[in-house]
Amino acid sequence: MSGLGRVSGPGRVSGLGRVSGTLTRPAAGAAQTPPAAGPPVPSSPAGVLRRLRSRPSAVLSAGVLAVLVLLALAAPLLTALAGQDPYAYHDELVDSARGGVPIGSFGGVSADHWLGVEPGTGRDLFARLLYGARISLLVAVGATLVQLAIGVAVGLAAGLGNRFTDHLLSRVTDVMTALPMLVLGIALTAVVPADFPRPLLLILVIGVLGWGGASRIVRAQTLTLKRLDFVAAARLGGNGPWRVARRELLPSLAAPVITYAAILLPANIVVEASLSFLGVGVKPPTPSWGQMLSNAQTWFRADPLYVLLPAGLLLVTVLAFTVLGDAVRTALDPREASRLRVGTRKEDS
Amino acid sequence: MIRFTLQRLGGAVLVLLALSVLVFGLIWLAPGDPAKLACGDRCSPAQIAQVRERLGLNDAVLTRYADFVRGIVAGRDYSTGTGVLRCDAPCLGLSYRSDRQVTEVILERLPATASLALGAMVIWLAVGVGAGLLSALRRGGVTERAVTVLTLAATGVPVFILGLLLLMIVCAYLRWLPFPSYVPLSQDPEQWAWNMLLPWLTLGLFESAKYARLTRASTLETLAEDHIRTFRAYGVGERAIVGRHALRGAVPPVIALSALDVGTMFGGAVLTESLFGIPGLGKTLIDGVRVIDLPVVTGVVLVMGAAVVLANVVADLLYAAADRRVVLS
Numbered sequence: 203m204s205g206l207g208r209v210s211g212p213g214r215v216s217g218l219g220r221v222s223g224t225l226t227r228p229a230a231g232a233a234q235t236p237p238a239a240g241p242p243v244p245s246s247p248a249g250v251l252r253r254l255r256s257r258p259s260a261v262l263s264a265g266v267l268a269v270l271v272l273l274a275l276a277a278p279l280l281t282a283l284a285g286q287d288p289y290a291y292h293d294e295l296v297d298s299a300r301g302g303v304p305i306g307s308f309g310g311v312s313a314d315h316w317l318g319v320e321p322g323t324g325r326d327l328f329a330r331l332l333y334g335a336r337i338s339l340l341v342a343v344g345a346t347l348v349q350l351a352i353g354v355a356v357g358l359a360a361g362l363g364n365r366f367t368d369h370l371l372s373r374v375t376d377v378m379t380a381l382p383m384l385v386l387g388i389a390l391t392a393v394v395p396a397d398f399p400r401p402l403l404l405i406l407v408i409g410v411l412g413w414g415g416a417s418r419i420v421r422a423q424t425l426t427l428k429r430l431d432f433v434a435a436a437r438l439g440g441n442g443p444w445r446v447a448r449r450e451l452l453p454s455l456a457a458p459v460i461t462y463a464a465i466l467l468p469a470n471i472v473v474e475a476s477l478s479f480l481g482v483g484v485k486p487p488t489p490s491w492g493q494m495l496s497n498a499q500t501w502f503r504a505d506p507l508y509v510l511l512p513a514g515l516l517l518v519t520v521l522a523f524t525v526l527g528d529a530v531r532t533a534l535d536p537r538e539a540s541r542l543r544v545g546t547r548k549e550d551s
Numbered sequence: 552m553i554r555f556t557l558q559r560l561g562g563a564v565l566v567l568l569a570l571s572v573l574v575f576g577l578i579w580l581a582p583g584d585p586a587k588l589a590c591g592d593r594c595s596p597a598q599i600a601q602v603r604e605r606l607g608l609n610d611a612v613l614t615r616y617a618d619f620v621r622g623i624v625a626g627r628d629y630s631t632g633t634g635v636l637r638c639d640a641p642c643l644g645l646s647y648r649s650d651r652q653v654t655e656v657i658l659e660r661l662p663a664t665a666s667l668a669l670g671a672m673v674i675w676l677a678v679g680v681g682a683g684l685l686s687a688l689r690r691g692g693v694t695e696r697a698v699t700v701l702t703l704a705a706t707g708v709p710v711f712i713l714g715l716l717l718l719m720i721v722c723a724y725l726r727w728l729p730f731p732s733y734v735p736l737s738q739d740p741e742q743w744a745w746n747m748l749l750p751w752l753t754l755g756l757f758e759s760a761k762y763a764r765l766t767r768a769s770t771l772e773t774l775a776e777d778h779i780r781t782f783r784a785y786g787v788g789e790r791a792i793v794g795r796h797a798l799r800g801a802v803p804p805v806i807a808l809s810a811l812d813v814g815t816m817f818g819g820a821v822l823t824e825s826l827f828g829i830p831g832l833g834k835t836l837i838d839g840v841r842v843i844d845l846p847v848v849t850g851v852v853l854v855m856g857a858a859v860v861l862a863n864v865v866a867d868l869l870y871a872a873a874d875r876r877v878v879l880s
Contacts, residue, residue, distance in 0.1 A: 381566075382859050385836065385855045386852065393581035468707050469707075476822055479822065479825075480825055481837070481841070482840055499715065499718070502718065506719065517712060
């Protein structure tokens with residue numbers, strides 16, 4: 203697969219795509235040029251790692267994320283170590299006369315409650331933040347996998363199929379990218395039975411609504427790849443289209459797909475937090491950062507930590523993913539780094 | 552250009568049709584009996600049957616979809632037992648909760664959303680485009696570094712965190728402003744503006760990072776083009792080069808993206824509205840979801856989707872009008 207990471211398809215870029223393409227170009231311009239000693243083969247794993255290691259920002263954000271993932275994985279262990287439970291109420295730790303403000307300084311920080319307690323309920327904040335990280339990462343990773351699975355399947359089918367298939371699938375992809383994800387996600391959560399597991403619902407909703415970008419990238423790559431000699435050779439060797447797709451194309455698609463996953467992950471974290479913030483995501487008592495932030499609005503002065511902790515965690519996570527994603531993109535393919543961003547859709551408002 | 556326009560419009564119609572199928576499927580797939588939902592908890596079976604008849608829920612799915620689309624295009628009539636309730640085009644159905652027409656509800660909420668979007672646009676055009684231009688023209692200076700770092704840090708920050716922090720600092724600690732509570736423009740323009748200030752800032756600054764990067768990139772790109780070098784070689788002053796020629800290249804993408812963003816926000820800045828309690832379309836959607844008022848939910852989704860799709864077309868056309876190469880490709 204060496205050398206293939208460089209190849210980037212012309213793709214069918216709409217006017218909108220052109221706009222966002224211009225928009226994201228500075229990312230590549232702003233990034234430092236990779237070390238001149240870098241190998242000419244962009245996608246060899248060792249080269250990629252070396253390039254990543256040479257950027258302090260990438261190392262730092264990878265470290266932050268590693269700690270975060272470890273904390274999330276070890277959440278049950280750590281909360282047990284602290285002797286806490288994210289769901290246990292502690293009425294004795296909040297001042298009911300003052301509307302439920304935690305007793306003690308800094309939101310009730312104590313030897314038992316390392317980061318204080320939740321106002322109103324007295325639940326341990328450390329435990330809830332950690333369990334919130336689990337939800338956040340679980341939904342983001344799950345949704346990204348669903349998006350990539352659908353995107354790769356549709357993109358491959360469009361790129362390899364005949365003109366009719368390609369046209370049809372491309373139109374469907376256009377529609378998917380044009381629809382506002384947050385809005386449809388909110389509407390979808392309204393019509394699903396209340397007892398459906400929420401994290402799974404969020405994974406499916408975000409995954410099913412957000413595969414358009416991945417599909418575009420895979421299609422463009424496939425169109426380019428299938429004209430190359432080694433694919434033609436494989437086909438002439440008597441391999442069927444599926445075997446060619448699996449053995450020859452998929453490995454070469456890995457680099458752009460990984461790169462795009464790095465863009466999707468932080469975006470999906472934000473979507474989950476947004477949905478939970480709006481009250482249509484994870485349901486209480488399951489802890490989630492977005493939900494905490496929505497509750498925190500009434501405690502600005504009485505308990506600022508209750509706002510700052512989940513907000514800070516969310517910001518650091520998203521920022522670390524973004525910086526690392528940017529670095530991975532540049533490391534995988536310095537020259538084409540900016541172009542892969544064309545399919546990005548930024549959920550705003 | 553005409554062909555390009557028609558192509559884009561045709562595509563938009565297609566997307567809207569797909570959206571209508573999706574939205575209709577949503578109601579159809581929803582668990583629970585819509586008639587029971589619409590009627591309320593204390594309805595007798597006879598009353599529920601009556602509601603079902605009135606809403607046309609007994610018809611086949613395709614008939615119902617056809618009625619749904621016909622309602623949007625030509626309006627439709629609902630029989631209310633005693634008489635006929637006329638729902639004029641574009642009829643998006645009747646609210647389960649209030650028996651009001653969804654179109655009416657949406658029209659009532661639109662001004663709040665529109666004023667939020669337009670105010671935010673003023674801010675991102677001033678702050679975002681200004682910062683982008685500055686950093687492009689003062690290369691290598693402190694300004695450029697500051698803008699680059701700030702925009703990178705701001706990318707990916709969820710808008711509600713920005714809003715929460717602004718609320719916390721400006722309202723809770725500095726007490727420069729009271730906590731915003733929406734006042735309609737028609738009621739008291741001055742109070743309206745003061746209460747909208749923070750939502751505008753939140754949304755405007757949130758978008759500014761994007762516009763700063765876009766402006767910087769397109770300005771630098773234009774400045775690097777051959778014709779600019781030629782102007783320089785001819786001795787044209789730097790001021791004229793920037794003001795007359797570089798801006799010409801930098802502005803089209805900004806306009807196109809602005810059209811797109813305003814459209815998306817007309818479709819509801821759900822998070823900002825929810826955070827600041829602005830009774831716009833986004834809040835209508837969330838409220839509709841909370842009380843399972845499906846016609847309101849689907850109506851709002853359709854309108855929001857239409858806004859985004861139309862904004863896409865407008866952005867494409869504006870871009871094409873500014874840069875003819877787009878039409879030819």
